Amino acid sequence: MRTLYEDQAGPLYAYVIRLLGGDRHRAEDVVQETLLRCWRTQDLHGQALRPWLFRVARNLVVDEYRMRMTRPQEVNGNAWLEDLLTKPDDVDWLLTSMILKEAFQQLSPKHREALYETYYSGRSMRETGQLLGIPPGTVKSRVHHAMRALRMAMGVPEGPGDKAVEPEWCAA
The missing domain is CATH 1.10.1740 (Rna Polymerase Sigma Factor; Chain: A)
Known part of the structure; x- marks a missing residue:
């Protein structure tokens, strides 16, 4: 041999x-x-x-x-557990929506209105400005500050280009 x-x-x-x-x-x-x-x-x-x-x-x-x-592909015996833990379910969605609703209610009426018209109604900044009777730049500013306030309320870290500005609803 x-x-x-x-x-x-x-x-x-x-x-x-x-x-x-x-x-x-x-x-x-x-x-x-x-x-x-x-x-x-x-x-x-x-x-x-x-x-x-x-x-x-x-x-x-x-x-x-x-x-x-x-042959079928072999998988690790723990793969089902990893899949279970990483897939969002209805409970996660419900909790997130509850937190978002609470954060949305804490916004000032002007910020809430601008955010609603742009994100939920799907209007552009120009269309929202025409609807609300304000310039598009003001709409853009309100949406920006509203999003920052929502991120802070939900505990989402700010992106690299965002500045830490305290939203109106946090001021005492």
């Missing part, structure tokens, strides 16, 4: 690793299985073994590939 390994393992390993796209661990397993089959079944003296070894190794690689394609 030692002589067989010394003579054939190097070229066989190089061939199998090319077949497997560089997967060294699987290549080692295939080479080991191929050499073991050769040692058990072949006459080690008197015939050229390399063509037989390469054919058996190729067949092992093809068989393993086919087996993986027909």
